[in-house]
Amino acid sequence: MPQTFAPRHAGTLATSVLILGAAVVLPQTLGLFTLLQLTVYAVMAILALSLSITWGLGGVLCFGQAAFFGLGGYTYAVAVTNFGESTLPILLAVLVQALVALCLGWFMFMGRLSDLYVGVVTLCTSLILFNFANSTSDPWYRIGSAALNGFNGMPAIRGINIPFLPGALLSPVQSFVLTMLALLAVYLLCKTIAGSSWGRVVAATRQNPLRAELMGYDTARVKLGIFVIGSAVAGFAGCLFVNWNGFVSPDVFGLSMSAQIMIWMIVGGRETFVGPIVGAFALQALVSRLGVGSEINANVVLGGLLMIFVVLVPRGILPTVRDGLLSLGRKWGPGKTREVN
Amino acid sequence: MLNTENLVVRFGGVFALGGVDFAMTKGEVHCLVGPNGAGKSTFFKVVTGQIAPTSGRVSLGGSDITGEGSAQIVRRGIGIKMQTPQLFDDMTVEDTIWLGAYRGRGKAHARRRTAELLDELRLGEVARAEVGKLAHGLRQRVEIASVLAGDPELILLDEPAAGMSDADVDFLAALILRLRGQHSFLVVEHDMRFIRMIADRVTVFHNGKIFLEGRSDAVLSDQGVKDIYLGKGKAHA
Amino acid sequence: MDLVLILTLQGVVAIATILLFSIGLAIIFGMMRVINLAHGEFMMIGAYGAVKSHEAGLNLWVAMLVVAPLVAALFGLVVERVLIRHLYGRLIDTLLATWGLSLFTVGVVTMIFGNTTSGVPTPLGTLRIGDYGLGQYNLVIVGVTLLVLALVALVLKRTSAGVLARATMQNPEMIAALGYNPRRIYAATFAIGSGLAGLAGGLLAPLTGVIPAMGVAFVAKAFITVISGGAAVILGTGTAAAIYGVISQSVTYVSTSVIGEASLFLAAIILLRLLPNGFAGRFFKGGV
Numbered sequence: 001m002p003q004t005f006a007p008r009h010a011g012t013l014a015t016s017v018l019i020l021g022a023a024v025v026l027p028q029t030l031g032l033f034t035l036l037q038l039t040v041y042a043v044m045a046i047l048a049l050s051l052s053i054t055w056g057l058g059g060v061l062c063f064g065q066a067a068f069f070g071l072g073g074y075t076y077a078v079a080v081t082n083f084g085e086s087t088l089p090i091l092l093a094v095l096v097q098a099l100v101a102l103c104l105g106w107f108m109f110m111g112r113l114s115d116l117y118v119g120v121v122t123l124c125t126s127l128i129l130f131n132f133a134n135s136t137s138d139p140w141y142r143i144g145s146a147a148l149n150g151f152n153g154m155p156a157i158r159g160i161n162i163p164f165l166p167g168a169l170l171s172p173v174q175s176f177v178l179t180m181l182a183l184l185a186v187y188l189l190c191k192t193i194a195g196s197s198w199g200r201v202v203a204a205t206r207q208n209p210l211r212a213e214l215m216g217y218d219t220a221r222v223k224l225g226i227f228v229i230g231s232a233v234a235g236f237a238g239c240l241f242v243n244w245n246g247f248v249s250p251d252v253f254g255l256s257m258s259a260q261i262m263i264w265m266i267v268g269g270r271e272t273f274v275g276p277i278v279g280a281f282a283l284q285a286l287v288s289r290l291g292v293g294s295e296i297n298a299n300v301v302l303g304g305l306l307m308i309f310v311v312l313v314p315r316g317i318l319p320t321v322r323d324g325l326l327s328l329g330r331k332w333g334p335g336k337t338r339e340v341n
Numbered sequence: 342m343l344n345t346e347n348l349v350v351r352f353g354g355v356f357a358l359g360g361v362d363f364a365m366t367k368g369e370v371h372c373l374v375g376p377n378g379a380g381k382s383t384f385f386k387v388v389t390g391q392i393a394p395t396s397g398r399v400s401l402g403g404s405d406i407t408g409e410g411s412a413q414i415v416r417r418g419i420g421i422k423m424q425t426p427q428l429f430d431d432m433t434v435e436d437t438i439w440l441g442a443y444r445g446r447g448k449a450h451a452r453r454r455t456a457e458l459l460d461e462l463r464l465g466e467v468a469r470a471e472v473g474k475l476a477h478g479l480r481q482r483v484e485i486a487s488v489l490a491g492d493p494e495l496i497l498l499d500e501p502a503a504g505m506s507d508a509d510v511d512f513l514a515a516l517i518l519r520l521r522g523q524h525s526f527l528v529v530e531h532d533m534r535f536i537r538m539i540a541d542r543v544t545v546f547h548n549g550k551i552f553l554e555g556r557s558d559a560v561l562s563d564q565g566v567k568d569i570y571l572g573k574g575k576a577h578a
Numbered sequence: 579m580d581l582v583l584i585l586t587l588q589g590v591v592a593i594a595t596i597l598l599f600s601i602g603l604a605i606i607f608g609m610m611r612v613i614n615l616a617h618g619e620f621m622m623i624g625a626y627g628a629v630k631s632h633e634a635g636l637n638l639w640v641a642m643l644v645v646a647p648l649v650a651a652l653f654g655l656v657v658e659r660v661l662i663r664h665l666y667g668r669l670i671d672t673l674l675a676t677w678g679l680s681l682f683t684v685g686v687v688t689m690i691f692g693n694t695t696s697g698v699p700t701p702l703g704t705l706r707i708g709d710y711g712l713g714q715y716n717l718v719i720v721g722v723t724l725l726v727l728a729l730v731a732l733v734l735k736r737t738s739a740g741v742l743a744r745a746t747m748q749n750p751e752m753i754a755a756l757g758y759n760p761r762r763i764y765a766a767t768f769a770i771g772s773g774l775a776g777l778a779g780g781l782l783a784p785l786t787g788v789i790p791a792m793g794v795a796f797v798a799k800a801f802i803t804v805i806s807g808g809a810a811v812i813l814g815t816g817t818a819a820a821i822y823g824v825i826s827q828s829v830t831y832v833s834t835s836v837i838g839e840a841s842l843f844l845a846a847i848i849l850l851r852l853l854p855n856g857f858a859g860r861f862f863k864g865g866v
Contacts, residue, residue: 061670111851116669120805121850124843127798131840197448204429204440211427211484215491216415216444255794259677266674299685306678310671311664 012191015274016184023180027173035176040244041284042179046186047237048264048276054230056270057194059206060223061115064122065261067129068097068231070252072238074133074148077157077248081146085166086158090239097235098228105227109220126253133250153249160243170243179240183277186233190273193229202226263306269316278318342367342525343388343495348397350383350549357383359549360397365542367494370517370526372536372557375546376570382424384546385499385529389421390414401495416445420493420524424500426480430473434464434483437472441490451490458486462516478509485513495525502532514538537561545569580708585831587707591716593823594723598781600800600807600815601726602774607804608811609743609767612662613673616680617775617800618793622687624650624776625783625792629696638701642780643722650776651769658768666747666764680793687790700784719781726774731812740811743767799839802846806853821845 027035047069054062072093079089104125108118137150148154159175162168170178193199205212205222212219242248251257260283268279283305287298313320343365350358358380365371373381386392388399390411399407401417415421429437435455442454459465462482467475472483481501488496502510510532517526517539530536536543540557545566552569553560560566603617614620627649632641661679665672702714734740743763746753750760779792786792803822807814825845830838 107847107851113850116805117850119673120802121847123798124802124847128840128843131836131843135834135836135840197443197451200436200440201443204432207429207431208427210411210423211429211487212440213410213412214415214421214423214427215441215487216412217440218412255798256681259681262674262677297685297689299681300689301685303678303680303682303685307661307675307682308678310675310678311661314671 011274012188015187019180019184019187023177023184027176032172036172036244037285037288039172039176039179040241041281042176042183043237043240043244044260044264044284045277045280046179046183046240047234048261048268048280049183049186049190049273050230050233050237051261051265052230052270052273052276053190053193053233054227056265056273056276057190057199057206058202058223058226058230059115060227060230061119062122062227062230063119063258063262064124064126065230065234066253066255066257067122067126068101068234069238069241069257069261070126070129070133070248070250071100072097072235073242073248073252074154074238075235076239076242077154078143078146078148080158081154082144084158085164086160086243087163090160090236093235093239094232097238098232101228101231102224105224105231109223109227112220123258126258127255130250130253130255133253151250153247153251155247157242157246157248159246175243179244182236182240186236187273187277189233193226194273198225260302263302266309266314266316267305269318269320271315272318275316275318279316342402343527344400345384345388346398346400348384348387348399349395350387350392351395356549358387358394361549361551363544363551363554365525365527367525368521369541370521370528370539372540372543373527373529373546374531374536374543374566375552379546379569380549381529381546382499383549385497388527389419389423389497415491415493418494420488420491420496422484422488422496422498422501424503426477426484428472428480428484428487430471432472433469434472434475434486435459435468437483438464438486438490441487442492444491454490454492458490462486462489463512478505481505481509482512485516489520489524493524495527498526498528498530500529500531502530502535510535511538533561580710584707584710584712585827587712587716589824589827590720591712592827593820594720595782596799596803596819596823597727597816598719598723599775599778599796600803600819601723601730601811602771602776602778603800604804604807604811604815605730605774606768606771608814609740609771610666610747610764611669612665612768613669613676613801614662614771615673615676615797615801616657616683616793617676618795618797619680619683619687620650620654620772620775620793621779621782621796622788622790622793623653623683624779625786625788626687626691626696627776628780628783629698629788632698633696638698641698642783643777646780646783647773647777650779651773653776654769654772655765657772658765662768663761663764680797684790684793691790693790695787695789697787698784715784722777722781726777727812727816734811799842802843806846806849818849821849 026038030038047065050068051062051065054060054065075096076089076093079092080086083089104121108121113121133148134151136148137152139147141148141150146154158169160170160178162170193202201212201217202222202225204215205217205219209219212222238252241252264279264283265276266279267283268277269275283302286301290296290298290301309316343363345361345363348358348361348363349356361380361384363384373384375381383392387394390409390413393408397407398405401419406414406417411421429440438458439451439455443451459468462485464479464482464486467479472480475483485501501513505513514535526539528539537557542555543557543560544554545552545560547569553563553566599621602620603614606612606614624646628641628646631645632638636645657679661675662672665675700713700715702718704711705714705717742753742758746758746760746763753760753763786795799822803818804815806818807816822842822845826838826842829841
C-alpha cells in the first residue's frame with residue numbers, strides 16, 4: 001500500500017490526545033478569562049485548518065477565506081435569531097457555505113481560471129461581501145426578524161444550546177469544550193481526507209495538474225470538491241466565532257482577516273495540519289500579549305514574521321523543526337520513520 | 342484505430358500542418374519522424390488534445406474526438422507521455438503508478454496493477470523513493486509505468502528516448518516489444534537506433550505534410566527520407 | 579445637458595484616478611512579474627511625505643509632485659534590496675511577502691505618527707457647470723495621469739528600458755553578458771514603480787485624508803485592475819481602468835459609493851472569467 005499520504009498514525013494519535021486532554025483538563029485548571037481566550041484561538045485554528053484544506057492540500061489559492069468565515073457567522077446569526085434554537089443554524093452555516101463555494105467554484109474551476117485569477121476572484125468575493133454588509137444599515141435590510149445593521153453589526157446573538165433544547169444554552173466552559181472537540185473533529189477530517197484515495201488524487205492535482213489530467217482525472221472537479229469542503233469548514237468556524245462573540249460585524253469579511261489566516265498557516269507550516277493549528281494559537285497569544293501595555297504594534301510583528309518566513313523559512317516552523325530533528329535522529333539514533341507530525 | 346482526415350493547423354499565417362491524412366491499425370508500433378519543424382510535434386499535440394486543429398478530423402476507433410481535451414481523450418483509452426516528464430515530484434514511485442491505475446477501477450485493482458508494474462519495469466527498489474529525487478532515466482521509466490497503469494489501448498509517446506543512456510533506451514525498446522500485443526504505440530522520435538528496434542511502420546513528416554509512410558525497413562532505407570534529414574528534402578517534396 | 583457633462587467629467591476623473599493609483603503596480607507586475615501587495619503602503623508613504631513636508635513649510639505642489647514620489651522611490655529601493663530580490667520568479671511568494679510588508683509598514687507608521695488622520699487642504703476651487711460643481715483639483719489629477727501615461731509610454735516604446743527590464747527577468751545572465759547590470763535594472767524598475775505609487779499617494783492625499791491604513795482602500799482595486807489588464811502595462815491597465823471606472827461611477831450614481839465599489843469587484847470577477855488572460859492576452863498581444 002502506498003505510504004506517502006496514509007496518515008502517520010502515531011503523530012495523529014498524539015495530536016488528538018493532546019487536543020482531547022486540553023479539552024478535559026484545562027477547564028479545571030484555568031480561569032474563565034483564559035478559557036475564553038483559548039476558545040477563540042481554537043475557533044481560529046479551525047479557520048486555519050479550513051485554509052489548509054483549500055490551499056495546503058488542494059493548492060487552490062484562496063485569498064478570500066474570510067468570505068466563507070464571515071458568511072458562516074452571518075448565516076448562523078440570522079438563522080438563530082429567527083429560530084431561537086441553534087441546531088439547525090449550525091447546519092445551515094456549514095451547508096450554505098458549501099453551496100456558495102459550489103457556485104463560485106463552478107464558475108472558477110470549470111472556467112479553468114489560473115491560480116492567480118482564483119486568488120483575485122476569491123479576494124473580490126470577500127470585498128464585495130465586506131462592502132455589501134457595510135451598506136445594510138437601513139432597517140429595510142432584514143431577514144425574518146434579524147436586522148443586518150450595516151457596519152454596526154448584529155449585537156446580542158444567541159449562543160449555541162444543547163441540540164433541540166432551546167433553554168439549555170452552553171456555558172462559556174461548555175463552549176470551550178465544544179470548540180476543542182470541534183477542532184479535534186476538523187483535524188481528524190483533514191487527516192482522513194489526506195489519507196484517503198481521493199486525497200491522493202487531490203495531492204496529485206496540486207502537484208502537477210497536467211499529469212493528473214493525463215491520467216484521466218477531471219482536475220476541475222477535484223479542485224471544486226476540495227474548495228467546497230474547505231469553505232464549509234470555514235463557515236463552521238464562523239458559526240463558532242459568533243457563538244463565542246455574541247456579535248458579528250462586517251469586519252469578519254475584512255482583508256486583515258484573510259491575511260491573518262495565511263500568516264498562521266505559513267508560520268506554522270503549510271504542508272502539515274498541525275502547523276496551522278500551532279500557528280493560530282501561538283500568534284494570537286503573541287498578539288494579545290502585545291496588545292497589553294506594549295509600544296509595539298501587532299501589525300509590525302505579524303507583517304515582519306510573514307516576510308521573514310516567506311524569505312527564510314518558506315516551509316514554516318513545523319516541517320523545518322521536524323526535518324531538523326529527523327536529520328539529528330539519523331545521525332544519532334537508529335533509522336526511525338517519520339512520525340513527528 | 343487512430344485516424345486523421347485532412348488535418349490542418351495554422352498559426353497566424355503559417356501552416357504547421359497542411360492537410361494530414363493518417364491512419365494506424367491496432368497492435369502496431371508506429372513511429373513519427375522528420376526534421377525539426379516538420380510538423381510531427383504539432384501533429385502529436387493535436388492528437389493528444391493539447392491544441393485544436395484549424396480544420397480536419399481526428400477519430401479513434403470510429404468515434405470523432407476532434408477538439409476534445411487531454412483528460413477526455415485519456416478516458417477513451419489513450420495513454421499520453423509528453424516530451425518533458427510530467428510527474429508528481431513529492432510523491433513516491435509507488436503512489437505515482439497507483440494514481441495511474443486507480444481512476445475508474447478502484448483500490449484493489451490499483452494495488453495489484455501497481456505491484457505488477459513495479460515488477461515489470463524493475464522499479465521495486467525505488468518504490469518508496471520520491472520521484473523528484475530520481476535520475477532522468479528512472480523518471481522517464483516511472484512516467485511510462487504510470488501511463489501503462491491506466492491500461493490504455495493506444496499509447497502516445499513524445500521522444501521517450503531523449504536524454505536517456507543507451508542501456509535505458511535498450512530497456513525501453515525491450516519493454517515496448519514485450520507489450521506490443523496488449524497496446525498499440527504511436528511514438529514521435531529522433532533516435533534512429535531506437536526506431537529501428539521498435540517500429541513496425543514509420544511515417545515521415547516534412548513541411549507539415551506526410552512525406553512517406555510505410556514499413557519501417559522500407560522507409561528508413563528510402564533515399565528521399567535520407568535526403569530530408571540531410572537537408573536536401575526540398576528537391577523531392 | 580449640464581448633468582451629462584458633469585457625469586462624463588466624473589467618469590473621466592474616476593478612470594484617471596484608478597489609472598493613477600494602478601500604474602506603479604502595473605509596471606512592477608508587467609516588467610518584473612512581482613505582485614506588490616504593499617502598493618497601497620507605498621502610496622501611503624508618498625502621502626505622508628507630502629503632508630509632512632508641507633507641514634514643514636514646503637510649497638504644496640512641490641510636496642505632492644516631487645517629495646511624495648521621491649520618498650516612495652527611496653523606500654522602494656530599500657525594499658527591493660532587502661526583500662524583493664530574494665523572491666524573483668516566485669510570483670505567489672512575492673504576493674505573500676509584500677502582504678507582510680504591507681502590515682509591517684502600516685504598523686511602523688502607526689507607531690511613528692499615530693492612528694490619526696492628517697490632511698492637506700484641497701487646492702484650487704470648484705468648477706461650476708450650471709447647477710453642478712466639480713473640484714478643479716480633479717482635473718489636475720486627470721492632467722497628471724495623462725502626463726504620467728505619456729511618459730511611461732515614451733520610455734517603454736522609444737527606449738530599450740522596457741525590453742531590457744523584461745529580458746532581465748527572463749535571463750539575467752544574458753543581460754549581464756551584454757554588459758548591463760541586472761541588479762541595477764531590477765532596482766531601477768522597482769523604484770520607478772514605487773515612485774509612481776508615491777506620486778499617486780501624494781496627489782490623492784488632499785482628497786482622501788492621510789492615515790496609516792489608507793493603502794487598504796486602494797490596493798485591492800489596483801491589484802484587480804492590473805491583473806485584469808494582463809501583460810500590457812498601458813493598454814491593458816488603461817482598458818481595465820476605463821471599464822471599472824465607468825461601471826463603479828455609474829453604479830455609484832444610481833445607488834451608493836459602497837455599492838459602486840462592490841460593482842467594480844463583481845465586474846472584475848465576470849471579466850476574469852470571460853478573459854482568462856486579461857485584456858492584454860486577448861487584444862493587445864505584445865503591446866505595452
